[in-house]
Each structure stands twice: as structure tokens, then as C-alpha cells.
Amino acid sequence: MTLLHFDGDDLGHADRVVLPGLSLTLARGQQVALLGQSGAGKSTLLGAIRARLDPLAAWCPQSHGLVPLLSVYHNVYMGRLERQGALANLLNLLRPNREAWQAVESLCAELGLDGLLRRPVERLSGGQRQRVAIARALYQQREIFLGDEPLASVDPHQALRLLQRIQRQHATSVIALHQHRLALSHFDRVIGLRDGQVQLDAASRELTLADLDALYPDASTSAAATSA
Numbered sequence: 001m002t003l004l005h006f007d008g009d010d011l012g013h014a015d016r017v018v019l020p021g022l023s024l025t026l027a028r029g030q031q032v033a034l035l036g037q038s039g040a041g042k043s044t045l046l047g048a049i050r051a052r053l054d055p056l057a058a059w060c061p062q063s064h065g066l067v068p069l070l071s072v073y074h075n076v077y078m079g080r081l082e083r084q085g086a087l088a089n090l091l092n093l094l095r096p097n098r099e100a101w102q103a104v105e106s107l108c109a110e111l112g113l114d115g116l117l118r119r120p121v122e123r124l125s126g127g128q129r130q131r132v133a134i135a136r137a138l139y140q141q142r143e144i145f146l147g148d149e150p151l152a153s154v155d156p157h158q159a160l161r162l163l164q165r166i167q168r169q170h171a172t173s174v175i176a177l178h179q180h181r182l183a184l185s186h187f188d189r190v191i192g193l194r195d196g197q198v199q200l201d202a203a204s205r206e207l208t209l210a211d212l213d214a215l216y217p218d219a220s221t222s223a224a225a226t227s228a
């Protein structure tokens with residue numbers, strides 16, 4: 001079932017079109033990997049998809065969007081802020097309610113963040129912050145998952161585990177990533193951007209690593225990406 005359709009749309013930013021005349025259809029029930037070299041427009045496309053799908057989509061941004069001074073618990077809890085009234089949120093900031101605490105605790109345990117709920121995010125490693133950002137997106141409990149390189153700062157084993165966790169909860173996802181083997185093995189469809197266009201859009205089972213390499217004109221980038 002069609003989820004959204006871009007029909008020759010110019011996507012970009014206030015003063016700059018990045019993806020001119022973009023045509024693309026996304027369907028429910030598809031796990032989509034979004035590839036392309038740095039600057040190809042992955043974040044721009046994800047932003048446009050997010051704007052169309054809100055409030056159906058959970059969002060895990062590239063910059064993580066965490067509040068460094070607040071605890072892991074509070075950062076994850078923020079995923080559902082808009083579902084509660086202001087007073088409930090304020091009280092929960094001062095003194096977490098037990099139900100919310102348990103839910104966040106069990107989610108964090110699944111992501112290898114056990115024992116860290118009270119720690120300010122500024123005192124976490126890059127990979128731990130990444131997992132907090134994923135936990136916050138999972139905590140949103142939306143139908144669709146949109147992730148802008150959510151697996152960038154974790155090791156390959158963790159990346160696989162986190163991806164499986166994300167996809168178990170979301171039958172539909174669009175995730176920007178640079179791990180080509182994962183794109184072929186754990187996604188239904190690969191969309192590849194290059195030179196402001198969708199250069200590749202195919203079922204992952206029909207693709208090879210060489211097809212994905214062609215999205216990266218810089219050979220060294222390509223070697224780094226495919227080795228993951």
C-alpha cells in the first residue's frame with residue numbers, strides 16, 4: 001500500500017534545491033536502505049519524507065538531538081513528551097513515574113544501556129549516545145522508523161543487533177546507512193542517491209555490492225563502506 005509519493009518534486013532547503021524533480025514512491029511494509037556518498041542528499045530526502053509522514057514516523061536524527069545535561073532516562077522519555085500533558089511531563093522530570101521508568105529501563109537494557117539511566121548523556125561514549133537516540137526513537141512507538149545513519153558510531157555486531165531490534169518493531173523503515181552488506185542482507189529495497197538524483201532504486205535481492213559501489217565515485221570511500 002502506498003505510503004507517500006513524490007512526483008517531480010524539488011527537494012532541498014530554503015535557498016537551495018538538492019534533489020530537483022524527484023519522483024519516488026514509498027510503500028508500507030518495506031524496509032528501505034538509503035545510500036549515497038556524503039552530501040548526496042540523504043538527510044534532505046529523509047527530512048522531506050518525515051515532513052510528509054509526521055506523525056506516523058519515529059525519527060532518529062544524525063546529530064542524535066540529545067540534551068547533554070539530562071540523564072539517559074529523560075532523553076529517552078522525551079520521545080513521548082507530546083503524548084502527555086505539560087504537568088505530567090514536569091512532574092516526571094522532577095520525579096520519574098514508575099511505569100515510565102520501567103518501560104525506559106527495559107528498553108535501555110535491550111540496547112545494552114543497563115545501569116546508565118541516571119547518567120547525563122554528556123558523560124556517555126559516542127556509541128552509547130547513538131543507542132540512546134535509537135532508544136528514544138523506539139520509545140516513540142510510531143508505525144514507521146526513519147533513521148539518519150543511526151548505526152554510524154557502533155561496531156558491526158551492535159549495528160546488526162540494533163537494526164534487527166528497529167526492524168522488529170517497525171515493518172516499515174527508511175534508514176540511511178553506509179554498511180553495504182547490511183543494506184543487501186537486511187533490507188527489501190535500496191535507494192541510492194548520486195548527483196542530485198535517484199540513481200538506484202531496486203529490490204536488494206537483485207543487487208550486488210558492485211552496484212552499490214557505483215554510487216560512490218570516490219574509490220576510497222567505496223572501499224571503506226563495503227568493508228563494513
Ligand SMILES: Nc1ncnc2c1ncn2[C@@H]1O[C@H](COP(=O)(O)OP(=O)(O)OP(=O)(O)O)[C@@H](O)[C@H]1O
Pocket residue numbers: 013014015016018036037038039040041042043044045062
Ligand atoms: N540546511 C541546509 N541549508 C542549505 N543547504 C543544505 C542544508 N543542509 C544540507 N545542505 C546541503 O544539501 C546537500 C545535501 O546534504 P545532505 O545533508 O542532505 O546530504 P547527506 O547525503 O545526508 O550527507 P551526509 O552523509 O554527509 O550526512 C549538501 O550539499 C549540503 O551542503
